[in-house]
Amino acid sequence: MIWHLIAAIFAGLGAAGIGLMLRLASGKRLPKWIIPVFAGLGMLGYQIHYEYSWFDHKRSQLPATTQVVDTRQDSMVWRPWTYFFPMTVSFSVVDQSSMVPAQGDDDAQLVEFILYRFEKEYVDQLHHQPYLMNCDSAEMVPLTSGSRQPRLEGLRPVEEDSRLFQAVCSPW
Structure with missing residues (x-):
């Protein structure tokens, strides 16, 4: 469970980095709130991916x-x-x-x-x-x-x- 929390945090940090890069690439025309929005979407995206891949992951661990x-x-x-x-x-x-x-x-x-x-x-x-x-x-x-x-x-x-x-x- 702790590993999923760590993975969600890193997914949020990575997505926040993408938001920051987009803001810098636009010459700071994008609003500042784009960075935390990307962080939240990254964490939510990781959680959704984990929940939907749970069945396939468990099945792959079986004999x-x-x-x-x-x-x-x-x-x-x-x-x-x-x-x-x-x-x-x-x-x-x-x-x-x-x-x-x-x-x-x-x-x-x-x-x-x-x-x-x-x-x-x-x-x-x-x-x-x-x-x-x-x-x-x-x-x-x-x-x-x-x-x-x-x-x-x-x-x-x-x-x-x-x-x-x-x-x-x-x-x-």
């Missing part, structure tokens, strides 16, 4: 075996430009190298996997939860963290054409 299965875009009042271009604020990932296939009691194809959820906040959040997917009935159930026992109250259906179902069940 090649991961697959993005869900993204959520949102608009915010204090960022009015997000109403025109919604910003990605969270996404979910499945790591296909950590999936474990199993056979159910009735020969159902079961796959155990971990669903990772990344959320963009002032400090990035990462939540993970192990799940068990029944590829035959298109249902998934969360597992307890320690004993890996299914929590049946969390059983939910999954659309067969969803990216989550395709990522988990298609390799098997």
Whole structure:
């Protein structure tokens, strides 16, 4: 976080320098307020660039075996430009190298996997939860963290054409 503050300050200083150079190049015909306006625009431009490149940056840090299965875009009042271009604020990932296939009691194809959820906040959040997917009935159930026992109250259906179902069940 401190590095983004430092980068925003330097972006503001660089843009203020451009404003100063434009003022000097015009023979000081441009008003003095052009310098702080350029500084503010430089800082705002850096912040907007950082917020919109967050998803691509996080995705580039993930292993090649991961697959993005869900993204959520949102608009915010204090960022009015997000109403025109919604910003990605969270996404979910499945790591296909950590999936474990199993056979159910009735020969159902079961796959155990971990669903990772990344959320963009002032400090990035990462939540993970192990799940068990029944590829035959298109249902998934969360597992307890320690004993890996299914929590049946969390059983939910999954659309067969969803990216989550395709990522988990298609390799098997």
